[in-house]
Amino acid sequence: MVDVLGFDADDTLWHNERHYRHAQKQLEELLHPYASPERVQEVLLEHEHANIPFYGYGVKGFVLSMIETMLELSHDAIPAADIGKIVAQARHMLSVDVELMPGVSTLLEDLSDSYDILVITKGDLLDQRSKMDRSGLGKYVSRIEVISEKTPAAYREVLTRHNIQPDQFIMVGNSLRSDILPVLEIGGGAVYIPSELQWDHELVEDPHLDGYHQLESIRELPSLLALLDSRT
Amino acid sequence: MVDVLGFDADDTLWHNERHYRHAQKQLEELLHPYASPERVQEVLLEHEHANIPFYGYGVKGFVLSMIETMLELSHDAIPAADIGKIVAQARHMLSVDVELMPGVSTLLEDLSDSYDILVITKGDLLDQRSKMDRSGLGKYVSRIEVISEKTPAAYREVLTRHNIQPDQFIMVGNSLRSDILPVLEIGGGAVYIPSELQWDHELVEDPHLDGYHQLESIRELPSLLALLDSRT
Numbered sequence: 001m002v003d004v005l006g007f008d009a010d011d012t013l014w015h016n017e018r019h020y021r022h023a024q025k026q027l028e029e030l031l032h033p034y035a036s037p038e039r040v041q042e043v044l045l046e047h048e049h050a051n052i053p054f055y056g057y058g059v060k061g062f063v064l065s066m067i068e069t070m071l072e073l074s075h076d077a078i079p080a081a082d083i084g085k086i087v088a089q090a091r092h093m094l095s096v097d098v099e100l101m102p103g104v105s106t107l108l109e110d111l112s113d114s115y116d117i118l119v120i121t122k123g124d125l126l127d128q129r130s131k132m133d134r135s136g137l138g139k140y141v142s143r144i145e146v147i148s149e150k151t152p153a154a155y156r157e158v159l160t161r162h163n164i165q166p167d168q169f170i171m172v173g174n175s176l177r178s179d180i181l182p183v184l185e186i187g188g189g190a191v192y193i194p195s196e197l198q199w200d201h202e203l204v205e206d207p208h209l210d211g212y213h214q215l216e217s218i219r220e221l222p223s224l225l226a227l228l229d230s231r232t
Numbered sequence: 233m234v235d236v237l238g239f240d241a242d243d244t245l246w247h248n249e250r251h252y253r254h255a256q257k258q259l260e261e262l263l264h265p266y267a268s269p270e271r272v273q274e275v276l277l278e279h280e281h282a283n284i285p286f287y288g289y290g291v292k293g294f295v296l297s298m299i300e301t302m303l304e305l306s307h308d309a310i311p312a313a314d315i316g317k318i319v320a321q322a323r324h325m326l327s328v329d330v331e332l333m334p335g336v337s338t339l340l341e342d343l344s345d346s347y348d349i350l351v352i353t354k355g356d357l358l359d360q361r362s363k364m365d366r367s368g369l370g371k372y373v374s375r376i377e378v379i380s381e382k383t384p385a386a387y388r389e390v391l392t393r394h395n396i397q398p399d400q401f402i403m404v405g406n407s408l409r410s411d412i413l414p415v416l417e418i419g420g421g422a423v424y425i426p427s428e429l430q431w432d433h434e435l436v437e438d439p440h441l442d443g444y445h446q447l448e449s450i451r452e453l454p455s456l457l458a459l460l461d462s463r464t
Contacts, residue, residue: 054326056358060292067299067319076313083315084303090296125357126288126380148358154432 002189002218002228003110004164005121008173009121009128009144010143012218013108014135015099017197023089027066028084035073044069045200047221056148058124063090094127098135103219108140110222119144120171122178149176152185159186170228173219174198189228193218234421234460236396237343240405241353241360241376243354244450245340246367247277247331247427248459251446259298262314267305270356276301277432284433288380290356295322326359330367335451346423351376352403354389354410384411384417407434410455412444421460425450 010016024044028037033103035043047065055061066086108117119141121128128146132138141160147154153232159169166187174195183190190212213224241249257277260269267275279297287293298318302310340349351373353360360378364370375394379386391401398419405411406427415422424442445456 051323054323054358055292060287060296060356064292064295064322067315071312071316071319076311076316078312080306080312080315081301081308082301083312087296087299087303091283091286105441116416122254124288124292125378129380146357148361165376197336227401 002115002168002170004162004169006117006118006120006169006171006183007108007141008171008175009119009131010123010181010196011174011197012172012179012193013101013104013119013137014131015101017199019093019096019193020199021197023062023066023086023093025071026089027086030078030085031070031073033074034077040069040073043073047072048201056124058092058127059090059123060124063087063093079175088104091207094130098131100135105137107218107221108137111225112140115225117141118158118162120144120147120150120155122147122150124183150175150182152182155182155188156186159188170225172218183225184211189213189217191221191224234347234400234402234457236348236350236394236401238352238401238403238415239340240403240407240411241351241363241428243406243429244404244411244425245333245336245351245369246363247333249427251325251328252431253429255294255298255318255325256276258321259301262310262317263302263305265306266309270304272301275305279304280433286429287354289350289354290359291322291325292356295319295325312343326362330363332367332369333450335449337369338449339450339453340369343457345371347457349373350390350394352379352382352387353377354379354382382407382414384414387414387420388418391420402457404450406430409434416443421445423447423453423456425453 007013027044028040031040044065048062049176051065055064057230063086067083070083070086111117117140119132121144123146125146129144147159159166162199170189170191171183172191172193174193175195180190180192181191192212192214215221215224233247239245259276260272263272276297279300280294283293283297287296295318299315302315302318343349349372351364355374357378361376364376369375377390391398401409402421402423403415404423406425406426408424412422412424423442424446447453
């Protein structure tokens with residue numbers, strides 16, 4: 001019987017990717033004299049991938065990867081002031097208002113009556129906790145777990161630490177790679193809610209997997225949970 | 233009776249500040265045409281302070297603060313290639329070998345027979361876990377807790393989560409501000425081991441406090457613990 005729900009945070013509970021896209025748009029404009037927008041996207045993604053083992057996920061590493069992209073594509077010819085505009089994105093992205101997905105607040109309030117709710121996210125520790133504080137959702141959540149990488153081992157470690165069996169647990173998120181595949185692998189349940197915007201790094205080609213549920217909107221979650229509950 | 237030891241990581245278990253000083257030295261050299269080393273230090277510390285609520289602690293935020301310092305002191309006249317040299321510091325600092333303080337490995341191995349050992353640190357999640365992996369100390373440590381800020385509330389939360397009473401707990405670290413004061417405040421014990429190099433942000437002026445123990449080297453810790461144990 002499922003009594004613990006795990007929620008991804010970015011682009012599941014609140015918008016996030018749009019702020020990354022906005023910053024990337026500015027990067028493309030600043031690099032216009034040196035490279036096409038497509039080339040900027042390509043080189044930026046290369047830097048982001050190469051940097052993940054060092055920087056991890058989150059705004060600060062993203063901004064450092066954007067600066068590396070500027071230096072590479074301009075062959076160090078970019079004016080320092082333009083780099084300053086990208087550095088300013090870090091402060092902006094780390095303090096911008098948290099925009100919840102529609103209906104999320106009521107949803108978590110209702111679900112918290114029947115389920116223990118964990119938020120399991122990657123990214124920068126301080127930024128994720130700060131967004132949780134600013135979101136007003138903290139009161140419905142028993143714990144926020146910020147982890148470096150969403151691997152099966154990392155999910156197993158979180159569940160063990162909270163004394164949760166995998167068959168008691170359903171994870172809800174917008175990334176097949178991070179929220180769905182690893183949880184299915186350890187025997188948990190998973191609900192995939194694709195988001196409008198998705199970071200290329202999170203895409204999985206042709207995952208060939210089943211056993212998870214897919215919803216159009218997080219607002220459909222209570223009906224799905226009721227259905228699952230009626231079957232057990 | 234004390235049966236849980238908490239250890240700070242940076243500049244308590246392994247060297248850290250020296251890598252920050254090395255990077256800062258390079259910053260001073262690159263900014264030589266624009267400002268004195270003293271002015272660079274002053275402006276860098278201002279940026280670091282102002283950025284902590286947004287960036288938190290750790291290498292990535294430090295590098296972003298160094299870039300802001302370059303832009304400010306050069307009035308955006310710094311060549312992009314020089315900014316590139318500072319960005320390269322991020323990768324370097326995040327992958328440099330972990331140099332343990334002398335005797336730390338044997339010390340933790342011995343202490344782990346009699347005490348439960350936690351490592352409680354702030355900074356970037358991925359970087360701190362990666363350093364712990366590279367340090368080889370993981371096998372003596374029951375858990376590493378990376379927290380955003382070392383406040384009394386944060387320590388209380390960690391202890392509660394692990395079912396530890398404050399009087400069972402002693403924290404060992406090199407910062408009065410982060411490792412000693414907040415732990416005394418919640419009723420735990422504390423051992424202060426000043427480090428050779430200390431970040432100005434961690435300094436506390438004239439703390440007027442007692443109730444903690446001070447050692448010259450972490451190697452003196454077993455004797456102190458034996459003495460404390462004999463008194464209870």
